[in-house]
Amino acid sequence: MASANSNDRRLTATAVKLLIAGGFGVGKTTMVGSVSEVPPLRTEEMLTSASEGVDDLSGVESKTTTTVALDFGRITISPELILYLFGTPGQDRFWFMWDELAQGALGAVVLADTRRLETCFPAVDYFERRGLPFVVGVNCFDNAYRYGTEEVRAALDVDPGVPVLLCDARDRQSTKQVLVTLIQHVMYSANMAPARY
Numbered sequence: 001m002a003s004a005n006s007n008d009r010r011l012t013a014t015a016v017k018l019l020i021a022g023g024f025g026v027g028k029t030t031m032v033g034s035v036s037e038v039p040p041l042r043t044e045e046m047l048t049s050a051s052e053g054v055d056d057l058s059g060v061e062s063k064t065t066t067t068v069a070l071d072f073g074r075i076t077i078s079p080e081l082i083l084y085l086f087g088t089p090g091q092d093r094f095w096f097m098w099d100e101l102a103q104g105a106l107g108a109v110v111l112a113d114t115r116r117l118e119t120c121f122p123a124v125d126y127f128e129r130r131g132l133p134f135v136v137g138v139n140c141f142d143n144a145y146r147y148g149t150e151e152v153r154a155a156l157d158v159d160p161g162v163p164v165l166l167c168d169a170r171d172r173q174s175t176k177q178v179l180v181t182l183i184q185h186v187m188y189s190a191n192m193a194p195a196r197y
Contacts, residue, residue, distance in 0.1 A: 013082050017104050018182060020071070020087040021126070022111035023119020027139045027169035028087040029071045031111060035175040036073025036085065070101060075179070083179060088123075098126060107186040108134040109178055111169065114147050117155055124156055133189040135163040137178045 020028045033040045071087030086101050102108075108127050112120040120136070127134040138152050147155075149164040158164070163181050168174045 013076075013080055015082050015084060016106050016183070016186075017084050017086065018179065019101060019105050019108035020085055020111060021098070021108055021123040022088075023113070023116060023123070026111045026113045026116075026119060027141075028111055031109070031137070031139075031169035031175050031178075032071040032073040032085050032087045034170055034172050035075050035179065037076060038074050040071060040073040070097070075176070077176075077180065077183070081183070083183075085179075102126075102130065102132065105132065107182050107189075108132055109182055110134050110136045112136055112138050112152065112156070113141060113144075114138060114152065115141065115144050117152070120156070124158060128158075133182075133186045135165065135178065135182045135185055137165055137167045137169070139169045140166055 020031050022028055029040075070089065071085070073085045073087075075083050075085070077083060086105070088098055088101055108123075110120050110123045110127065124134075124136070136152065136156065136158060138147070138149065140146060146166070149166060153160075153162075153164045156164075163185050165178055165181055167178050
């Protein structure tokens with residue numbers, strides 16, 4: 001006979017910290033906001049004349065705000081898995097925060113804009129140097145030429161094992177697919193890592 005407590009079992013969810021990184025204006029804030037099941041925390045401020053000559057607005061001249069600390073959101077993938085999303089600031093002058101944000105993260109999305117692909121190089125380099133598993137999400141902006149994933153992989157010169165996906169950071173399902181792919185990649189990377197003693 002089963003005990004009365006067997007019907008009262010509850011699963012404990014695993015909480016996973018993930019980063020959303022990339023250059024200025026690639027859609028990190030939008031990605032976090034599109035998928036978060038809680039109102040996302042945003043630290044966006046208006047661009048001012050003080051940033052002229054400091055922040056490169058090439059290709060994003062119409063952008064009026066910038067993330068000055070981080071974006072934060074949460075999504076429950078299943079009763080067993082909750083993802084906490086931390087969007088990094090994209091401008092060079094805020095990169096000093098990346099080390100703090102990366103502490104405890106299991107993986108990252110490098111969001112790329114093919115119109116300004118060079119803006120994601122620092123994020124790719126950052127995660128490669130630290131050995132943190134990452135995927136590349138190519139944010140397909142309206143009216144931008146659509147490159148194939150293998151063309152983007154070659155341009156970024158990332159390892160063949162790094163997933164590269166086309167996505168729309170505004171779309172919840174598209175963002176969720178990028179995150180699920182990242183979790184699968186993290187799990188695969190953990191299984192392939194040599195044992196540490």
